[in-house]
Amino acid sequence: MTAELETKNWSQFARVFLRSLASLSLATAIARAGDGPASSTLGPGGKVTGHWSTDTAALAPHAWEAQWIWSPSARGPNQMLLARTQFALPPGVHQARLFITADSRYQLYVNGEFVARGPARSAPHHQSFDVLEIAPLLHAGVNTLAVRVHHTGIARAYHQAARAGLLVQLETQAGQTRRVIRSDATWKVHLDPAWSADSPLLNRARSPQHDGYQDFVDCRRRLTDWMAPAFDDSSWKNAVPLLPERWWPAPQPDDEPRAVTPPWTTLVARDLPYLRETTIRATNVVHWGDAEAGRDDPAVRPLPPAVLKFPVQPLPSLDPRTAQNLDAYQQGTAPLIIAPSGTPGRSVRVVFDLGRVVNGLPRLDLAGPAGTVVDVLCAPYLLKGTFDAGMLNSVHADRLTLSGGRDEWEAFYFKPVRYLALVIRGGAGPVKIHFAGATGLAYPWNQQGSFRAPQAPWLEAFWQAGVETLRVVTTDAYTDNYRERRQYSQTSYYAAQGNYAVFGDRFLQRRYLTQIAQEQEPDGNLPSYAPLVGEDFMSILDGPLFWMLSLHDYLLYSGDEATTRVLLPNASKVMQRLETLANRDGLISQPPYPYWIDHSWLDRRGANFVLNGYYLLVLDHHAQLLQWLNEPGWQECRQRAENLRRVLRERFWEPSRQLFVDAVVNGQPSLRFSEHSQSIAIAADIATPEQAQALVSRLQRGDNGLVPVTPLFMHFKLGALFKAGRADDALAVMEDSFKPMMAQGHGTLWEEWHLDRTFRTGQWTPNSRADAQAENAYPPMLLARWLLGVQPTAPGWREVRITFRPTALPAMSTVVPTPLGELHVAWSTHDRGRELVATIPPGMIARLDLASIGVAAGRELMLDGVRIEPAGLDGSWYVIPVGVHRLLFQTR
Numbered sequence: 001m002t003a004e005l006e007t008k009n010w011s012q013f014a015r016v017f018l019r020s021l022a023s024l025s026l027a028t029a030i031a032r033a034g035d036g037p038a039s040s041t042l043g044p045g046g047k048v049t050g051h052w053s054t055d056t057a058a059l060a061p062h063a064w065e066a067q068w069i070w071s072p073s074a075r076g077p078n079q080m081l082l083a084r085t086q087f088a089l090p091p092g093v094h095q096a097r098l099f100i101t102a103d104s105r106y107q108l109y110v111n112g113e114f115v116a117r118g119p120a121r122s123a124p125h126h127q128s129f130d131v132l133e134i135a136p137l138l139h140a141g142v143n144t145l146a147v148r149v150h151h152t153g154i155a156r157a158y159h160q161a162a163r164a165g166l167l168v169q170l171e172t173q174a175g176q177t178r179r180v181i182r183s184d185a186t187w188k189v190h191l192d193p194a195w196s197a198d199s200p201l202l203n204r205a206r207s208p209q210h211d212g213y214q215d216f217v218d219c220r221r222r223l224t225d226w227m228a229p230a231f232d233d234s235s236w237k238n239a240v241p242l243l244p245e246r247w248w249p250a251p252q253p254d255d256e257p258r259a260v261t262p263p264w265t266t267l268v269a270r271d272l273p274y275l276r277e278t279t280i281r282a283t284n285v286v287h288w289g290d291a292e293a294g295r296d297d298p299a300v301r302p303l304p305p306a307v308l309k310f311p312v313q314p315l316p317s318l319d320p321r322t323a324q325n326l327d328a329y330q331q332g333t334a335p336l337i338i339a340p341s342g343t344p345g346r347s348v349r350v351v352f353d354l355g356r357v358v359n360g361l362p363r364l365d366l367a368g369p370a371g372t373v374v375d376v377l378c379a380p381y382l383l384k385g386t387f388d389a390g391m392l393n394s395v396h397a398d399r400l401t402l403s404g405g406r407d408e409w410e411a412f413y414f415k416p417v418r419y420l421a422l423v424i425r426g427g428a429g430p431v432k433i434h435f436a437g438a439t440g441l442a443y444p445w446n447q448q449g450s451f452r453a454p455q456a457p458w459l460e461a462f463w464q465a466g467v468e469t470l471r472v473v474t475t476d477a478y479t480d481n482y483r484e485r486r487q488y489s490q491t492s493y494y495a496a497q498g499n500y501a502v503f504g505d506r507f508l509q510r511r512y513l514t515q516i517a518q519e520q521e522p523d524g525n526l527p528s529y530a531p532l533v534g535e536d537f538m539s540i541l542d543g544p545l546f547w548m549l550s551l552h553d554y555l556l557y558s559g560d561e562a563t564t565r566v567l568l569p570n571a572s573k574v575m576q577r578l579e580t581l582a583n584r585d586g587l588i589s590q591p592p593y594p595y596w597i598d599h600s601w602l603d604r605r606g607a608n609f610v611l612n613g614y615y616l617l618v619l620d621h622h623a624q625l626l627q628w629l630n631e632p633g634w635q636e637c638r639q640r641a642e643n644l645r646r647v648l649r650e651r652f653w654e655p656s657r658q659l660f661v662d663a664v665v666n667g668q669p670s671l672r673f674s675e676h677s678q679s680i681a682i683a684a685d686i687a688t689p690e691q692a693q694a695l696v697s698r699l700q701r702g703d704n705g706l707v708p709v710t711p712l713f714m715h716f717k718l719g720a721l722f723k724a725g726r727a728d729d730a731l732a733v734m735e736d737s738f739k740p741m742m743a744q745g746h747g748t749l750w751e752e753w754h755l756d757r758t759f760r761t762g763q764w765t766p767n768s769r770a771d772a773q774a775e776n777a778y779p780p781m782l783l784a785r786w787l788l789g790v791q792p793t794a795p796g797w798r799e800v801r802i803t804f805r806p807t808a809l810p811a812m813s814t815v816v817p818t819p820l821g822e823l824h825v826a827w828s829t830h831d832r833g834r835e836l837v838a839t840i841p842p843g844m845i846a847r848l849d850l851a852s853i854g855v856a857a858g859r860e861l862m863l864d865g866v867r868i869e870p871a872g873l874d875g876s877w878y879v880i881p882v883g884v885h886r887l888l889f890q891t892r
Contacts, residue, residue, distance in 0.1 A: 040274040040444065042132065043115040049133040050116060051097075052270040054510060054563070059131045059269035061099050064259035066169035066182035069239035070151075071189045077153025078213055079164055080195035080412075082226050084146045084233050085187045087170075091140040095173040101129035101267070102149045102166045105412070109146040109227035110137040120270055120476040121487070123531035124162040124263040126518055130270050138172075145170065145181070146227035148192070150412055152212065154201075162263045165242055169259075184257075188236040194222040202394050202413060212413030215398035219407040220370060271514075272507040275475060276444040280360060282352035282420050282437040283330040287312045287387070288323060290346040291423065303397050307375055307423055309388040312351060322348050324430075335366075335432040338424055347425030351387060352436060356747065357418045357472045357772065359482060360438030362398060363410045364422075367434070370404030372427030378417035380472075380482065381746050381771050387419055392483035392770055402427070406434075414441050416472065416482035416772075418746075443474045448817035449502035451783055452826075453809055458735060459783070461742055466779030469748045470498045473774045478508055481751060481770035487512055488529045489543040490596070491774040493550045494715060496557075498777035501784045504817030506558040513554060513563075516547050517570040524577030525593070526570075541588075541595040544574045545614045552621035555628065559796020559819050565629065575622060575637070578615060585651075586644040587612055589664075598713040599752060603672040606665030609652050613680035616644050620684070628795050648686045652677070658694040660687070662707075674707035675699060675717055682720035692724050700729040702736065710752055711737075712775045715782065722786035727807040730786070741771075749776035788814045788825050789852070794845075796820070802880070803849040804834065813837075820844050824884075833890040838880055846880040853889045862888040 037053040053059050071081055100108060101119045108115045115134065122128035151164035170181040191197075199216035225231050241257035260267060292306045322341065328334035341348050354360075357380045364376065377389035378396040389397045396415040400407065417438055424431055451463040473479050477487040478495035492512045499505055515530040521537070528543035551571055555564045581588045589607035597610050604611075619641035626634035652660045654669060660677040663670040678695040681687040687695060698704045699721060709717050714737060721730035741750050751773035784790045789803035797818035802825060813826035821841030828835045834853055840846045850861075850873065861868040861878070864886055868878065880887070 038273070039133075040276075042274060043110075043134075043137070044113045047136040048110075048115050050270075050274040051131040051133065052273060054271050054507065056269040056271050060267075061097075061169055061171060062178075064169065064267065065180050066099070066167050066259050067184045067241040067257035068163075068165040068167050068259065068261060068264065069183045069185070069187055069189070069241055070164045070166065071191055072237055072240045074151075074164060074191060076197070077151065078197050078199065079151045079153065080192040080197075081149045081151070081164070081166070081189055082146070082192050082223065082236075083149065083166055083183075083187055083189045083239065084144065084226070084231070084236070085181065085183075086142055086144050086229070087181045088142050089138055089140055089172060089179075090174050090177070092174045093135055093138055093140075093172050095171075096133065096135040096138050097171050098132040098134050098145075099129055099169045099171075100132065100147070100167065101127055102147070102151075103127075103162050103164060103264075104152045105150050106166065107148040107412075108132070109144075109148075110134050111139075111144050112146075112225075112228040113137060116274070118270075118274075120272060121531060122268070122515070123518070124265070126266045126268050126515070127264040128268055128270055129167070130274075134170075135172075142229065144227070144229040148227075150213075163242065163245060165264070167259055167264075167267075183239070185238050185241050187239040188233040189239045190223075190226075190233070190236040192223070194218050194220075200395065202396065202415075214395065215376075215400075215409075215411050215413075217399070217409060218401045219403035219409070220401060222403065222407075272476065272511050273444045275441045278440040278442070279363075280354055280358060280437045280440050281332075281435065282354055284353045284355065285326065285350060286315055286353045286419070287349070287351035287421075288315060289313065289349055290322070290341040290343060291349045292346065303375060303389075303395065303399070305390070307347075308377060308390040308395065308397060309386060310349070312382055312385055312387050312419075323350075329433065335434045336436075337430050337432050338422075339430045340427050341425070347423050349421060349423045351419055351421045354418050354420060354438065356468075357381070357416055358438060358440040359414045359442065359472065359475055360417045360440050361411045361414050362417065362420060362438050363408075363435065364400070364433070365406070365408045365435035366402070366431055367406040368402045368404075368424075368431035369427040369429045370402060372402040372431060373425055374400045374402065374431070375421075375423040376400065376411070377421040377423065378415040379419045379421075380416040381418060381744070387421060389421070392416075392481075394483065402431070410439060414475075441475055442471065443476070443505075443508070445471065445474075445503045445505065447502055448504055448815065448822055449780060449784075450815045451780065451813070453812040455809055455811065456731075458739060458742075459731065459809075462734065462738055463779050463783055465738070465742055465747055465749050466498045466777050467502050469772045470495055470502070470774070470777035472748060472772045473777070474508070477512060478774050478777075480775075481773050483770045486529045487515065487531075488774075489516055489526070489546040489550070490528070493546040493553070495774040495777045496550060496553060497715075497781035498779065500553070500557040501780035501814075501816055504557075504819070506554070506560060509550065509554050509558070510560065510563055513547065513551055513567055516543075517567055520570055520573065524573035524575075526574060539593040541591055541593040541611065542597065542614070544578070545611075545618050548574055548618045549614075549621055552625045555625060555795045556792055557797070557818075559798070561629065561795065564625070568629070568631070571622065571625075575618075578618070582615075583607075585647050586640060587647060587664075588615055598676060599710040600674065600676065600707050600713070601672075602674055602676060602707060603662035603665075603670040605670070606663045608663045609648065609660055609677045610662075610674075610680050612644065612648055613677075613684045613686065616641055616648065616684045616686065619644065645684070645686055648681075649688070649691075653691065658691075659698065659706075660695075672707065673705075675704070675709045676707070676713055678706065679709070679713070679717040679720040682723055683716050696721055696724040696726050696729070700726060700733060711750065711773060715775070715778050718782060719786060722782075722805065725806070727787060727805045731807070731809075744771070746771050748772040749779070751776075784814045784816050788812060788827065789849070790814065790816055790823065790825050792818075793847075797823070797844055799845045799847070801847050801849060802836075802838070804836075804852040804854075806854075818844070833888060835889070836887045837885070838887070839884045840880050840882045842882050844882070847877040848880055848887070849876065850878055851876050860888075860890050 035054045040050040042048040042050045118130045119128045168183040196216035243251045324337040329336035376398045453459045478492045480491045526544040528538045528540040587607040623634045623637035661669040662672040751770045811828040820843045824839035826837040
């Protein structure tokens with residue numbers, strides 16, 4: 001080994017090892033701060049229980065006895081392993097808890113029945129394992145565990161480039177007798193002969209943002225019953241237990257395999273719900289025809305462009321020579337029969353529309369002549385009537401070669417799919433499709449929130465688009481989009497806004513905050529996403545800033561003080577690092593890390609106004625967080641915020657333009673002005689009231705001469721307009737900006753102004769990146785907070801402020817989930833005045849802002865038909881009693 005390579009290896013080892021050590025105390029504290037175990041029903045008939053808990057220590061086995069195992073003959077990336085073991089059980093087993101994880105993904109079968117897939121995304125230094133109660137699937141006598149495991153061997157959004165490995169431990173209880181079945185050298189393993197080890201990556205650019213491979217499967221070589229109890233595995237090899245892998249000192253002769261071993265230095269029980277799986281049957285055919293065949297040879301890679309991309313024609317009458325039984329197939333009474341194309345060199349192509357975008361595993365149950373090639377293509381949307389499985393920097397495609405019998409297949413890695421295309425060629429006879437569709441994978445959301453504006457149906461659609469956007473980009477984490485699939489700090493901040501207003505779930509946000517914190521550098525810096533991808537720490541300064549904002553919001557909306565206190569040392573280190581980046585004036589100027597803010601053409605030289613606006617928000621939020629927790633230092637933090645606010649107000653204001661400049665470079669103001677700077681000036685309370693009025697008059701105009709925001713920053717622009725009292729102007733901007741997106745029929749909010757405006761200039765363009773962006777999942781909270789005036793002011797919604805926002809809408813209402821129960825707020829304006837109908841859950845103090853209502857002197861305030869006496873008012877506030885109440889305010 002060369003000295004250079006030794007240094008590189010030691011650097012990588014030391015970095016991971018030190019990060020693991022630093023995170024051990026954090027992982028222990030997080031486990032102690034958690035909730036009790038919860039469960040999900042899994043497997044056939046819901047007979048299996050999947051346990052999970054934020055109190056991860058409560059789900060650990062009695063002691064880890066299992067060993068990580070793999071095949072003795074497997075080498076390199078893209079390995080698909082089949083593993084089995086059989087064991088005898090006595091009668092009366094009443095508990096059988098299975099602990100399982102793998103690098104990278106597993107599918108579990110018990111006695112031939114599919115049970116679950118996992119694990120949740122994680123870094124190996126905090127490897128997530130699943131906990132399954134499988135007793136209902138076991139019986140007295142011989143039982144079989146079978147696991148299909150795929151090892152990517154590459155660094156992607158879900159996984160690091162770690163080792164291939166499978167870890168399984170089953171603990172059974174029959175009366176007082178406890179038994180442990182573990183993964184070890186007795187297990188039988190075999191590389192899946194049907195899986196092509198040189199199948200292409202899902203990402204065509206080898207970007208580190210994607211995590212999987214295309215399925216290139218030859219069903220002629222498939223071991224169809226390998227998971228069944230009766231399968232003969234005597235020719236399979238015994239598994240190899242994995243010894244510690246390190247470059248120096250080398251493993252010693254007396255080393256023993258164990259569960260906690262590099263790179264899996266900490267094993268953490270699942271701390272969020274299991275994904276919900278649904279079967280989605282494709283029946284709506286929107287395209288049928290023949291096409292260029294491409295190459296029949298399944299070894300040809302990649303798939304030719306003519307196969308991946310084509311215009312979707314209006315569906316004519318189906319040609320009976322190539323299509324039979326469509327009506328019967330749609331009714332589920334007979335297979336759809338597809339005859340081969342009668343034209344040499346051509347293929348038959350059929351496209352189904354699932355009706356909405358899902359994160360799905362394409363599935364087929366079909367039969368056709370041996371050697372028939374079926375390409376299975378997915379697309380989340382049509383772009384100007386064109387199907388393209390190669391959009392979004394990916395190739396959402398799989399390829400099957402049929403066996404000649406009946407083949408059942410499900411893709412191993414999910415894709416964003418609404419349109420499912422089958423391209424069939426090379427067969428000597430018809431193909432019978434018994435089932436086409438997908439297994440949908442979705443986070444088990446429980447929708448509680450709602451929004452109504454009867455006179456503005458487009459606004460209700462906008463609220464719903466935020467919900468749908470959140471649904472399609474979320475699996476076991478909020479992800480940037482289904483193109484990148486990364487769990488970003490910035491993304492998760494915005495996505496959580498929609499979540500808190502609609503679902504009230506805290507487990508995704510808790511996990512994101514924890515996983516980012518586990519990657520903290522010794523100097524306090526945080527990465528922009530987690531799990532990390534190899535050595536790509538990606539120090540974008542937006543990351544730690546948005547993590548800090550997210551921690552504040554997590555406590556505010558969840559009330560989880562225990563987890564917040566565990567993460568407080570991480571937050572303190574972030575604040576210390578940010579302080580070292582600030583100059584004597586408190587400004588962050590020319591930081592050593594890049595920063596993003598938005599796609600737009602911003603001036604990122606010197607001291608950027610928006611970046612420092614973010615920093616100011618962090619100072620304000622952290623001071624509030626410390627005050628809530630009764631921790632020292634909040635006064636100093638607030639004073640630093642006020643000093644920075646003064647500097648920004650004075651040094652970045654351009655009186656002649658009545659605008660804030662984008663940056664100050666070497667003491668001189670930039671000549672660039674953006675909507676971003678004007679928006680953050682209002683959002684962070686930098687602008688004086690007079691300045692704010694000058695700014696909003698520019699923000700509400702479409703031809704304002706400012707660098708425009710993209711959807712990534714629209715949250716702040718709309719919030720600024722609402723905050724400045726321009727609710728109707730905010731709604732007009734919202735409608736003008738987002739209605740063209742919603743008109744495409746996808747029901748989601750997109751990453752850029754494609755099909756409307758480009759991401760930089762505001763001009764029309766046909767280009768597209770992703771039609772669902774987590775940064776645009778905020779509308780439900782935006783409308784609840786700014787339009788309905790609902791804002792929590794104490795952790796866990798213990799205190800809430802309700803403010804009337806003047807608008808032309810005569811009636812609107814929202815339901816917001818809180819830890820205390822559902823909060824209902826409905827406003828209406830009519831001849832008698834303004835009316836509020838509210839449902840306040842027990843334990844909540846709801847203060848109504850009387851000044852916002854505009855009640856004239858001497859006018860009555862009525863609660864449930866009874867006049868409110870002045871003694872019942874608390875200055876400019878009125879505390880609404882717990883329960884359902886109707887308040888009427890005379891305004892004239």
